[in-house]
Amino acid sequence: MTADPLVQLIGVSKTFGEAAAIHEVDLLVERGKTTAIIGPSGCGKSTLLRLIIGLLEPDAGEIIFDGKPLQTDKVESIRRRIGYVIQEGGLFPHLAARGNVLLMARHLGRSEKETLSRLSELCTLARFPENLLDRYPLELSGGQRQRVSLMRALMLSPELLLLDEPLGALDPLVRAALQKDLKEIFGRLEQTALLVTHDLAEAAYLGDVIVLMHEGRIVQRGSLKQLQQNPASNFVSEFINAQRGLVIG
């Protein structure tokens, strides 16, 4: 663990109506590393991401971003330092791939020259053919959409990349190709990333650190090996055993 994490959650809780989604969660997101949050559906892992990007406000606790507490009124400028990729991409259907990727750069009035060279760079990085940039989301395949979504998230060179089940809706072959590309991109950019997935193999492949959640709490944090050899509870063993067949290496 480094002394200076990019994001730190201290005792964060969030309640929806009767049911509590997050209970007093403490979490560190280390710089330059990929933290993979894993757990069964409804364990609160997506809620964590939405709290960090300010889509939700915590009921209790504190979120520190780059050494400063997250404040509701300044959240917009923080959001611009974070890239956010969701399942199915979240691309705006009325904008072509190019329009989606360039949306924020244009909004912030970045120079056209600068943005276009960045766009070309991102196409190479995300292996997205430049000749498809004028296509609309509905004219792209699921994998292509996720690549565009990733490019949009990376456009402003964010300090933090949040990925919420980014590959959840893709078929296995496309998924495997994208996993490989993501790993390469994270490595090349030394990207700080927080990935939410329910797939242990994906978490193990992409994550430097795995955080296992259950019913709104973090039950264990460590490498896959630590989780396998030193499970913190029965749930950890059960969760890992249930997916064992899938874990290679």
Add this chain to the structure above:
Amino acid sequence: MKCQTPRLVGDLDWLNQSTLDKLHPPIFRFLSLFLIMFSWFPGFLIQSSVLAKEPVVIGSKKFTESYVLGEIAKRQLSDAGISVEHRQGMGGTIILWEALRNGQIDAYPEYTGTIIQEILKRNEPGRADFVENELGKVGIGMTKPLGFNNTYALVMRRDRANALGIRTISDIRKRPDLKFGLTHEFLDRQDGWRPLATAYQLNSRDVIGIDHALGYEALRNGQIDVKDAYSTDAKIAQFDLVVLEDDQEFFPRYDAVFLYRLALNDKTVALLRALEGKIDDSTMTRLNAEAERTKNYTQAANLFFTSTAAPDVSGNSTGLTSQVSRSGLGESFAHKLTRWIVRHLELAGFSLLLSIVIGIPLGIWASRGGGIGHLILGFAGIVQTIPSLALLALLVPLPFFGISVRTAIAALFLYGLLPIVRNTATGLQDIPRTLREAAIALGLSPRARLWQIYLPMASRSILAGIKTSAVISVGTATLAALIGAGGLGEPILSGLNLNDHATILQGAIPAAILALMVQTFFDLLDRVLIPKGLRL
């Protein structure tokens, strides 16, 4: 968003921040296009309310005789070189009276009985100088009677009356077996059947209520013997009926006069006064019959000028023939049709513009849900359920509105509001939560989210609302003619009044075609304005 989900931080303050910037979504382009198209409208509004004071404006009520008298006044003034406009069939007494008092019209034909009972609200017959005095207090003058008394009367078939020896209403007492067919209004009126029966001691009579037009048929077939009528009804001559003499002078006099604004210039007043005593009962009956036969009020009015010594104050009768032919022909059909259509489009277009400019922001507001959202949608919904006629009637007495194009536009605007408000709200609410969140998470400002993401994504729904509203406007604009605002309702209304299907169709067919064209126009507009990505 479902109730369980918490509200998104920062998503609900679209309208409060001001960082509107460069991108122009289609809706925005559409609005500017529309604004340019109709930017000349304010001029047109001013024109109808202020500049239109230039010509003398004659009004008339919604029945044949009033139309004909209006045309006579128009001809009388225009023959003397005065610029004059006749706003036909504007409605009933109260509408005409208010329009006269507010200066929206300068003169209109009225009846003394109506002036006393409905305008001055007196029960007893007033003396002429008293009536003039009362009217003078509100700046209105009255001509002397034009020469005919269009009162209620009882009529019988001439052969039957002769055979029974009935000449006066008192004579009816001799024949208790006569069958009466009376209009429902006459049965209910203060000066109608019951007091009449009391005054003439016509007890225990065989009376049925029957529609006015059907009553004439029944009289002709001998199913009834006596019916009520207006003493100048064209049918009296047509069916060879006799008016029974009101020997006890029960019916108040309904002498036709012109009411005019005292502010009117002397020459115009002198010309109207020159008509005093010039139109007797039989002349008026004949002119009414002519109007109903030819379906042409101008022609009926011209008959008055050709068949009588025209009350031409200038004494210039040599130029009459050429003028007869000119005003007899009136304006060409093509010219009339163009005038109707242009006015119709002005009414529908301007009200639609208002509905868009006000409806979209209201829809955005309503899309946030909550109490205000329900209030806005509820209000727009309630307005929609008010019958259009009632809405017009509600607006007319309000200070700013009255009998004017403004009122018609206001009513059409209110009607057009709901589809736009509702579709805007629905379109925005239907945007998937994930995309809303994506827009927020990117760090777009609330205003940029609205203009660059939400409105374009809702554009299909918003445009559908505008389309519905446009078609409603074009259809409903026909009602504007009821308050003299013109448009294609004009021929429909006079056709209804004359029971003349050809005239009705002159308005109805172009109105239907217009609605179809508007629909097609907006279908084409969809292709330009809905972003391509949403049309795949």
